[in-house]
Amino acid sequence: MLLALAAIMEEMEGLTREGGSSLLFPVVVFTDMDILKDQDDPKIAVGRLCKHFQHILNFADHCKDVLENLVSQINVLLGSGKENSPVKLTPVKLTWVWSVVGRFLGMLSVLDTSLSHPVMQHHWLEYKRMIKVQRNEPDKFSTSLESIRNMETVLLKLEDTVLTGNILDRVISMKTNVGKAFLDELNNFIRILSVEVEKEICGEKFLSLACLVALHRKLSGQFDKKLVSRLWDLAKKLPASAFISLAGVVWTPEKFIQKFLLQIPENQSAQEKKAEAAVEVSRRNWLTSRMTSITTESRSLTSTISSWIVKLRTRLAKDSSGDHLPDLADTTMLILSGLDLARTARNALNFCLNACCKLEHPLTKSAISSLTDIMASLKKIQVYKYKKPCLITMTFVRKRSRTRCQRSSRFA
16 A cells, blocks of 8 residues: 555656646746737637647546545545554654645646636637637538537536636545544644745745645535634735746735635635735735845845856866766765756746736836846856856766765675
8 A cells, every 4th residue: 555655646746747847838838928919810829729728627637536546545544544444554644745745736726827817818718709600600611510519518628627727626626535534634734834834935835835725625624714814824924935936827825715715615704805905915015125125136146156157167177087076076066056046046037027027016227137137147057057068967977976886885
């Protein structure tokens, strides 16, 4: 059973990577780029995406099967299944399992957000109108009424789940019954994760936390006021964590909580409206402060990147063929630190631009200049990487070779 659980987790991680790349990017490109302005009829682009939408629907069904299987396996492992369950391992801490599940559900929520984009919704409506016109005059478009009706049936299925942003809801809505031990274990991890989110500004962890709370409510069928209040408090205290930008998709907790975590579904109370307004005010104040300090952040980041390039250029200019393992390790760490700098610069750039766009915050001349400097520094790292690809690659190869030789001599 443990091997089965490990196989399920491996498959879930693979689905998370697939959903966050090959499934998400075509939708992001459609909604974010100006390619539609260059086309005479954007409905053609939507028609080409229908096959992709069908793939997403199949992907959602597969994700649901995998999650149901995982929930059943964990339920048995925790000894909360039937009385004659063959396996009962308690106590069991499933920290890694819940972390993977959180990232998995977070990917589905981001995919929902991208598919609910106003640009996508507008052109999808136009595409449906075009199909309706063809149904009234099928001969004019060289088709049959039966074919159009079949097409409308397919579009209806796609709209019910994919184009309405209900993928996550479809996946976590399962008929599997779980016991108290399962819910307690999930609840304990949620509380641990909420503490981690408060200590570390990490949007991905906040997203995982929100999705796991939604999963807990779906499985328990009960409203946990403490967990939801905790989410609102974190979103208010940590606006940087509660504003998530992944692959050009901006995710905020307000709509998510309205959809999954209202005390009375589809009926927001006065207290919940007050909490949402407080989060919005906190986020705007945070953005104003962040854009004020972006100049200082830009100077520090560009200076650090320039220093890194000089150090790496000096290190790679030397003949490293005779370097010992400590020297190769230092060079490797230097290269990896450059990747961390690139990630920091990219996140700062995407974060500020997406936040200003989402909240309609004006960009000052100094802010634009600072963001341009960050972009230029990021480009420097990219250019240097492509200038010296062989040297950088050989550093990793030599370090790996020397490490293997050292291990072999140790066990000889």
